[in-house]
Amino acid sequence: MIPQPPRAGSxxxxxxxxxxxxxxxxxxxxKRRKATVCVHGLTRTSRDFDVIADALSKDGRVVSVDxxxxxxxxxxxxxxxxxxxxxxxxxxxxxxHIGAERVDWIGTSMGGIIGMLLAATPGTPIRKLVVNDIGPxxxxxxxxxxxxxxxxxxxxxxxxxxxxxxxxVHAPFGDLSDEQWxxxxxxxxxxxxxxxxxxxxxxxxxxxxxxxxxxxxxxxDVWDRIECPTLVLRGEHSDLLSVATAEEMSxxxxxxxxxxxxxxxxxxxxxxxxxxxxVQDWLAQ
Numbered sequence: 537m538i539p540q541p542p543r544a545g546s547x548x549x550x551x552x553x554x555x556x557x558x559x560x561x562x563x564x565x566x567k568r569r570k571a572t573v574c575v576h577g578l579t580r581t582s583r584d585f586d587v588i589a590d591a592l593s594k595d596g597r598v599v600s601v602d603x604x605x606x607x608x609x610x611x612x613x614x615x616x617x618x619x620x621x622x623x624x625x626x627x628x629x630x631x632x633h634i635g636a637e638r639v640d641w642i643g644t645s646m647g648g649i650i651g652m653l654l655a656a657t658p659g660t661p662i663r664k665l666v667v668n669d670i671g672p673x674x675x676x677x678x679x680x681x682x683x684x685x686x687x688x689x690x691x692x693x694x695x696x697x698x699x700x701x702x703x704x705v706h707a708p709f710g711d712l713s714d715e716q717w718x719x720x721x722x723x724x725x726x727x728x729x730x731x732x733x734x735x736x737x738x739x740x741x742x743x744x745x746x747x748x749x750x751x752x753x754x755x756x757d758v759w760d761r762i763e764c765p766t767l768v769l770r771g772e773h774s775d776l777l778s779v780a781t782a783e784e785m786s787x788x789x790x791x792x793x794x795x796x797x798x799x800x801x802x803x804x805x806x807x808x809x810x811x812x813x814x815v816q817d818w819l820a821q
């Protein structure tokens with residue numbers, strides 16, 4: 537049975553469009569000055585981490601955050617503000633709010649990019665960085681695939697229809713159980729006010745991500761500034777993190793430890809006990 541978060545929290549963050557509320561789930565001992573922060577992918581929510589957060593909370597505090605425009609966090613009035621500088625500011629506010637002077641960071645896809653940017657910043661509070669299926673070089677072909685669905689605002693008759701949609705769009709997550717797919721469907725959808733359901737994110741997050749010509753993303757200069765210990769997880773069939781890029785990540789910058797996760801693509805769901813153990817053991821080193 538998938539565990540439920542013991543606590544929910546939120547705080548006000550200030551961005552270029554004014555204040556907005558950032559929400560998070562909170563696991564484990566709150567008094568510690570170190571925490572593990574989990575940040576999801578582009579269209580996902582904090583609840584993707586319920587299984588791994590519960591496991592990691594046995595050893596300390598774990599906070600999983602809804603990035604602005606997703607989950608329980610506020611949508612932004614100006615879509616142009618869905619940007620990495622603003623996400624970094626929100627995450628800085630999160631760490632200040634929970635009183636964590638040092639954090640371990642687990643970031644899936646977009647959450648991994650936010651983690652890389654923060655880890656490369658002078659004076660970073662990130663102690664250890666786990667990057668889940670993303671790297672400093674992202675091919676435009678993969679970005680085009682994502683743009684085909686991220687800006688859509690589909691409606692669904694019921695949660696079963698949401699689940700069927702997620703099973704198709706996120707099939708690369710791997711061999712999830714029926715319970716896990718249902719969990720993702722329930723936690724990443726909400727009533728649309730018309731008797732059906734919609735996905736729990738602002739479709740306008742795509743306006744910046746997919747506007748203009750789509751080109752390769754090159755963040756090697758960011759990667760080369762990272763100094764903290766880093767673990768890279770790569771889905772065996774990933775189209776966002778190539779074998780060549782993952783190998784290069786092990787040779788430059790933080791010279792990351794790289795682990796390939798079998799039987800999945802972009803991105804490993806981190807719900808499987810074997811995947812969780814990889815992260816647990818590495819963080820405990």
